[in-house]
Amino acid sequence: MSAFDPPDPGYAQRVRASFERQNVMALIGAQLSRVAPGECEIRLPFKPQLAQQHGYFHGGIIGTIADSAGGYAAFTLMPADSSVLTVEYKMNLLAPGNGDLLIARGRVMKPGRTLVVTNVDVTVRKGRRETLCAALLQTLMTMHGRPDR
Numbered sequence: 001m002s003a004f005d006p007p008d009p010g011y012a013q014r015v016r017a018s019f020e021r022q023n024v025m026a027l028i029g030a031q032l033s034r035v036a037p038g039e040c041e042i043r044l045p046f047k048p049q050l051a052q053q054h055g056y057f058h059g060g061i062i063g064t065i066a067d068s069a070g071g072y073a074a075f076t077l078m079p080a081d082s083s084v085l086t087v088e089y090k091m092n093l094l095a096p097g098n099g100d101l102l103i104a105r106g107r108v109m110k111p112g113r114t115l116v117v118t119n120v121d122v123t124v125r126k127g128r129r130e131t132l133c134a135a136l137l138q139t140l141m142t143m144h145g146r147p148d149r
Contacts (some may be wrong), residue, residue: 004038004108008080011037015072018083018148022068030065032072040072046100057097060124062104062134066091069106070118070138072117075148077111083148087115089138097133099126118142 006089008014012035019025019032025042028050033038034041042065044057052058066084103123110117122134 004111006037006077008078010080011035011076013146014069014080014140015040015075019072022066025068028061028064030068033103034078035072037076038073038111039082040069040076040106042069042072042104043108044102044104046102054096055098056103057099057124057133059093059097059134061094062097062102063089063091063136065102065104066106066120066122066134067138069104069122070120070136071106073106073108073118073120073139074116074140074142075113077108077116078142079144079149081145081147083143083146084116085141085143087139087141089136091134091136093134095124095131095133099124099129099131101125105132108116112142114142114144116142131145
């Protein structure tokens with residue numbers, strides 16, 4: 001059960017529709033796997049086009065899904081007539097993205113009227129083993145009166 005009460009009862013549908021419009025998520029093959037108040041999970045299966053020179057998920061790809069997971073976690077708590085933009089983030093790469101699947105789990109730490117702070121853990125799964133490969137701290141801005149369409 002979430003500690004947050006979203007102002008928009010249709011938040012999940014709004015988040016899913018926005019995710020479908022994100023061309024970069026389609027381009028890399030990312031999937032929105034979970035949406036809850038203040039939370040979002042995005043999964044990305046490995047393919048060679050997403051790898052760096054050692055064959056691991058590229059750090060930029062890890063950052064891309066982490067940014068979206070945190071952004072959509074924040075978006076779940078925003079009014080229906082708003083949209084979301086990232087203001088800043090800091091990401092630590094903790095282990096190589098060596099595996100078959102990336103999972104970015106975003107959570108709102110501090111909701112606010114204009115600024116929302118999230119954290120995102122990104123794990124990489126190889127077989128049955130899941131390893132934390134990145135941690136992201138993010139600030140997002142609520143764009144009031146600017147619907148995400």
